[in-house]
Amino acid sequence: MADTFNFELVSPERLLVSAEAVSVVIPGSEGEMTVLPQHAPVMTTLRPGIVSVELSTGEKQDFVVFGGFADILPTGCTLLAEAAFAVNDLDRDEFARRVEAARADREKASGDEEVMKLDEYLNQLTTLQGAILPA
Amino acid sequence: MPSLKDLRNRISSVKATQKITKAMQMVAAAKLRRAQEAAEAARPYSQRMGQVLANIADAVGEGDDSPRLMTGTGKSDVHLLVVCTAERGLCGGFNSQIVRLAREHTRKLLAEGKQVKILCVGKKGFDILRRDHRDRIIDRVDLREVKSVGFGDADAIARQVIELFNKGEFDVCTLFYSEFKSVISQIPTAQQLIPASAPAKTDDAVGDDKLGGAIYEYEPDAGSILSDLIPRNIAVQIFRALLENAASEQGARMSAMDNATRNAGEMIDKLTLSYNRQRQAQITKELIEIISGAEAL
Numbered sequence: 001m002a003d004t005f006n007f008e009l010v011s012p013e014r015l016l017v018s019a020e021a022v023s024v025v026i027p028g029s030e031g032e033m034t035v036l037p038q039h040a041p042v043m044t045t046l047r048p049g050i051v052s053v054e055l056s057t058g059e060k061q062d063f064v065v066f067g068g069f070a071d072i073l074p075t076g077c078t079l080l081a082e083a084a085f086a087v088n089d090l091d092r093d094e095f096a097r098r099v100e101a102a103r104a105d106r107e108k109a110s111g112d113e114e115v116m117k118l119d120e121y122l123n124q125l126t127t128l129q130g131a132i133l134p135a
Numbered sequence: 136m137p138s139l140k141d142l143r144n145r146i147s148s149v150k151a152t153q154k155i156t157k158a159m160q161m162v163a164a165a166k167l168r169r170a171q172e173a174a175e176a177a178r179p180y181s182q183r184m185g186q187v188l189a190n191i192a193d194a195v196g197e198g199d200d201s202p203r204l205m206t207g208t209g210k211s212d213v214h215l216l217v218v219c220t221a222e223r224g225l226c227g228g229f230n231s232q233i234v235r236l237a238r239e240h241t242r243k244l245l246a247e248g249k250q251v252k253i254l255c256v257g258k259k260g261f262d263i264l265r266r267d268h269r270d271r272i273i274d275r276v277d278l279r280e281v282k283s284v285g286f287g288d289a290d291a292i293a294r295q296v297i298e299l300f301n302k303g304e305f306d307v308c309t310l311f312y313s314e315f316k317s318v319i320s321q322i323p324t325a326q327q328l329i330p331a332s333a334p335a336k337t338d339d340a341v342g343d344d345k346l347g348g349a350i351y352e353y354e355p356d357a358g359s360i361l362s363d364l365i366p367r368n369i370a371v372q373i374f375r376a377l378l379e380n381a382a383s384e385q386g387a388r389m390s391a392m393d394n395a396t397r398n399a400g401e402m403i404d405k406l407t408l409s410y411n412r413q414r415q416a417q418i419t420k421e422l423i424e425i426i427s428g429a430e431a432l
Contacts, residue, residue, distance in 0.1 A: 010183060012286035012374055014176040030354050043191065044354035045363055069360065071187050078183055082367070083286070 004056040005037040006076035009063060011084040016063065020056040024077055026070050027051065035070075035077050042072040047124045050087065050132065051079065062087040064132065066098060067121070087132065099125055139417070142410040146403060153399035159225070160392035167318070167385035173283060174315070174378040181371050188368055195357050202362040204297070204369070207330030208306045213250045215273075215305035216240065217296065217328070219312040219376055220260030221384040222279045227391030229313060229321060229384055230259040236323040237311045241268065252305055256292060256377075273304075284381055289374030296373075297366050300329055312376035313383040319390050321383035326376070328369055 007021035024035045027049025033042075051063045068081035085094075102125055106118045137145070192205070218237045220230045237260075241251050253268060255261040255275040265272060276292055278284065296308060308329040313321045353360055 008179075008183075010180045012177055012180045012289075012371060013173070015179045028354060041351045042354060043187070043351050043357075043360060045360055069187070069364065071183070080180060080183055080187070 003037055005035075005039075005074075007053055007055075008076070008078045009051065009053075009065075009081060009084055010078065011081050016084055016086075017053065017061070019053075021077070022054045022056055024054070025050075025052045026077075026079065027065070028070070035072055038074045039072050039077070041074065043069065044072075045069045046079070046081065048121070048128050049124070050128070051084075064090050064128070066125075090132070095129055099129060136413075139410065139413060142406060142413065146406045146410065149399050149402050149406065153396055153403065156392045156395040156399060160389055160396060163226075163385045163389040163392060167382060167389055169283070170378070170382040170385050171315075174375075174382050177375065177378055181375050184364075184368055184371050188364055190351065191353075191357055191361050191364065194351065194353075195361050202365055204300065204329055204365045205331050205361075208303070210306045211249065213252065213305040213307075214244050215252045215254060215296070215299065215308045217254045217256060217292070217308065217310045217373070218260045218264065219310070219380050220255070220257035221380070222258045222277075223384075224259060225391065226384050226388035227394075229387035230257075230263065232321070232323045233311055233313050234260055234263045236325060237264070238268075240309065240311075240325060241271075254292075254296070257380075273299075278377075284374070284377045286370070286374050289377055290370045293366065293370035293373050296328070297369065310373065310376055312380045313387075315379050315382040315386060318386040321387055326372070328372060331365055331368060 004020040004022055007017065007019060007024055008015065009017040022037075026033050026035060026044070027047050029045040029047045032049075033044070046065055046068045048066045049064075051065055053061045053063070055061065063081075064085050064087055065079065065081040066083045068079060068084075071078045071080070085091075099122070102118065102122045106115070106122055109115045109118050216237055218233065220233050224230065237253070241253075244251050251268075251271050253264060253272045255264060255272055257276075257278060261272065261275045274295070276295075278288060281288055299305060300308065307327065310326045310328050312324060312326075314324045315321055351357075
C-alpha cells in the first residue's frame with residue numbers, strides 16, 4: 001500500500017502546491033476531514049478555513065482557503081480553492097476586504113435561502129479571521 | 136517640391152515616431168511574456184474544473200432538478216453578448232476583429248428575430264459598438280484601473296451575468312474574446328456560457344483512469360455541489376477569456392508596432408534619399424551659377 005498520495009492545491013491564478021503528501025486536513029463544508037492515502041473517492045465543497053498538509057518529506061504547511069471544493073481519489077487529492085494563501089503570506093487587509101465584501105453581499109441578498117447561505121459564509125469567515133489573525 | 140529644411144524636419148519627426156513604436160513594441164513583448172505566464176498558471180485550475188464538472192454532471196444526469204444555468208430557460212429569445220476587448224488601442228486589428236465577430240453575430244440574431252443585449256468589457260469595444268448598437272448595450276465593465284487581471288475581476292463579471300440571468304433578462308449568453316494562438320495569430324472566438332454545456336468527458340481521459348470507474352461520494356449531495364460549481368465555472372471561463380485576451384492584446388500590439396517600426400525605417404530611407412538628392416542638386420546648381428558667372432566676365 002502506498003503511504004503517500006499526490007496532493008495539489010490550485011487557485012484560479014496559479015498552482016500553489018503539487019507534491020507527495022502523507023496527510024491533509026481539509027475544511028469540508030460538512031466538517032473537517034483528514035485525507036490519508038487510499039481514501040475513498042469523495043467530492044466535497046469547502047468552507048473558508050485552514051488546510052494543513054503533511055508532506056512526505058515530513059514538512060508541514062498550512063494554507064488559508066476561501067471556499068472551493070475538493071476532489072479526493074485513492075491516489076490523489078486536488079483542492080480547487082476560490083482563493084488560497086500560505087498562512088504566513090496572508091494579508092490582514094486582504095482578509096478584511098473579503099469580510100467587507102461578504103457583508104455587502106449579505107446586505108444586498110434577498111430570499112431566505114440566499115441570506116442563510118451568506119450568513120453562514122460570513123460567520124465562517126469571521127470565525128476564521130478571529131482564529132488566525134488575533135486582533 | 137519640399138525644401139531641404141522641410142525634409143529635414145520630416146525625417147526627424149519620423150525618427151521620433153520610430154523610437155516610440157520601437158519602445159511600445161518592447162514594452163508589449165515584456166507584457167506579453169507576463170500575460171502568457173499568467174494564462175499558463177491559470178490553466179491547471181480550469182482543466183481540473185472541466186474534469187470535475189464532467190464527472191459530476193455525468194453523475195447527476197440531465198434531470199429536472201439540474202440547475203437552470205445548465206439547462207437554460209428553454210427559450211432562446213433574448214441573447215446576451217459579453218464582448219471582451221482591450222482598454223487601449225494601437226494594437227492592430229485586435230479590437231476590431233472581436234467587435235466584427237460580435238457584430239456579425241448580432242446581425243444574424245436580429246435577422247432571426249431575436250433580441251440582443253450587449254455587455255461590454257473593456258473600453259475599446261464599447262467605443263466601437265456604441266456607434267450602431269447604443270441602445271442594446273446594457274452595461275460596460277471598466278478594467279482600466281486593473282493592471283493585471285485577477286480572478287476577482289472575472290468573478291465580478293460572472294456575478295453580474297448570473298444576476299441578470301436569474302432576473303430573466305436573457306436566455307442565452309455568449310462570450311466574445313480573442314484566443315491567443317501565437318504572436319502573429321489571435322483568433323476571435325465566440326463561446327456559449329449559458330446554458331453551460333458540460334465539457335466532454337473524452338477531453339481528458341487522465342481523470343477517468345485515475346478514478347478507475349469508482350463511484351464518488353458527495354458531500355453535500357451531487358446536486359448542490361453542481362449548483363455551486365456551475366456559477367464558479369462561469370467565472371473561470373470568463374477569467375480564462377480575459378487572460379487569453381490580455382495575451383492576445385499584447386501579441387497583436389507587438390506585431391503591429393513591429394510593422395510600424397519597419398515602415399518608419401523604410402520611410403526614413405526614402406526621405407533621406409530624396410534629401411540627399413536635393414542637396415546634391417542644389418550644390419550643382421550653385422556651382423553652375425558660379426561657373427557661368429565666371430565665364431561671363
